[in-house]
Amino acid sequence: MTRTHPHLTQTVLDACHTLAEFTTTPGSITRLFLTPPMHDVHAYLTDWAQRLGMTSHVDAAGNLRCRWEGSAPEAPTLYLGSHLDTVPNAGAYDGILGVVLGFALVEALGGQRLPFALEVLGFSEEEGVRYGASFFGSLALLGTAGPMLDLRDAGGQTVREALTAFGLDAQALPSAEITGEALGYFEIHIEQGPVLEAAGQSVGIVEAIAGQNRFDLTFTGRASHAGTTPMLLRRDALAAAARFVVAAEDLARSTPGLVATVGMMDVKPGAGNVIPGEARCSLDLRHARDEVRLAALPELLASAEGFASERGVTLTVTPKMEVQATPMHPQFRALLHQAAADAGLPHPDLVSGAGHDAMVLAARMPAAMLFVRSPGGLSHHPDEAVLAEDVTDALAVGSRFLQLLAAEGGRHGL
Ligand SMILES: [Zn+2]
Structure with a gap:
């Protein structure tokens, strides 16, 4: 298939670079929820929308919403987009690339009306930086953002007050x-990890957003003298915890798709000549399929219990968080695979280890995501990058996806 819109790649990159200048900290990119630079982002993208003949408004949650109407007034809506907010000292592509590509996909239509409307969404808040809670923008589209209105930021301002200060109600x-x-939701996002780069591929189709468990584990033994306590009479909490760390790595390495991380370890009393009496550690466990994660979990916790009891150590396990996996819509995924194949591209399935707006919207409508290679696997970092040719590929897959959906009369997934 020919790449029909090469000039659009440069348009997309130029837009991302211009939008990166809308920041509260000149010289780096920091654009939190409902902060002044978001007005500039809205103005820039609204201008683009108007040139394309789209209608646009900022909704009551601060989301930018621009519509390209379908061929019939009663046509359903396909939502395209991602988030406009960033982490502090961010890169130029996380979130915003997906919004910009939404406009580029409308531009690529060259005026064509589809049997469904397109609404490009620029979510006001996804990263959870300002209020310590994520997805205000996408939750508002489901009508469930209300409980977040009374959260306070570090300066004591509530979401409600911040909306007013931004000019909203x-x-x-x-x-x-x-x-x-x-009709559904389609989000293009940088991968934010190294899988596509390692495979030498430009784009991948998200199979599911991983489910996740987080735990704290406390191994309690007995601190005693490192020189006078024979090995068989010790109750070494760290030795038990260390076995557990290795067991978690072994199980994840031998279970396709499972990732297990012990990212935190605190050892007491913490002296070179004292046997550790207590070791506290974290566990983060993720998989695209809940049944795999939920089968691994008791196995891991039983192994921790075994390593502890072998040493006369007691174990306390505290659950901290549980999120179920969100499978992407099978028919949308199939269309994306078809679109990539038609564009002559490899189209691997990928799992998203991070959360995205698509996870929220999947509760209401068919949702799908396309990942774009992240050079160096880097994200949430100023050196975050995309390759121009990968943007071209994402545009090709996205355009073809819209045409395949149109060929089915916009009925897919309903
Ligand atoms: Zn993002």
Whole structure:
């Protein structure tokens, strides 16, 4: 298949670079929820929308919403987009690349009307930086962001107050909810990991957003003299914890797709000549399929219990967090695979280890994601990058996806 819109790649990259200048900290990119630079982002993208003949508004949650109407007034809506907020000292592509590509996909239509409307979404908040809670923008589209209105930021300002300061009305928040017929949601996002780069591939199709468990484990033994306590009479908490760390790595390495991480370890009393009496550690366990994660979990915890009891150590396990996996919509995924094949591209399945707006919207409508290679696997970092040719590939797959969906009359997934 020919790459029909090569000039659009440069348009996309130029837009990302210009939008990167809208920051609260000149010289780096920091654009939190409802902060002044978000007005500049909205103005830039609204201008683009108007040139394309789209209608646009900022909804009561601060989301930018721009519509390209379908061929019939009663046509359902396909939502395209990602988030406009960033982490502090961010890169130029996390989130915003997906929004910019949404406009580029409308531009690629060259005026064509589809049997469904397209609504490009620029979510106001996904990263959870300002209020310590994520997805205000996408939750507002489901009508479930209300409980976040009274959260306070570090300066004591509530979301409600921040909306007012931004020129919005918190009372109108329910009006942001999607009420019409939704065909689905399609999000293009940088991978933020090294898998596509390691495979030498430009784009991948997200199979699922991983489910996750987090635990704290406390191994309690007995601190005693490192010189006078024979090995068989010790209750070494760290030795038990260390076996557990290795067991977690072994199980994840031997279970396809499973990732297990012990990222934190605290040892007491913490002296070179004292046997550790207590070792506290974290466990983060993720997999695309809940049944795999939920089978691994008791196995890991039983191994921890075994390593502890072998040493006369007691184990306390404290659950901290559990999120179920979110499978992407099978028919949308199939269309994306078809679109990539038609574009002459490899189309691997990928798992998203990180959360995304697609995870929220999947509760309401068919959702799908396309990942774009992250050079160096880098994200949430100023050196975050994309390759121009990968943007071209993402545009080709996205354009073809829209045409395949149109060929089915926009009925897919309903
Ligand atoms: Zn993101």
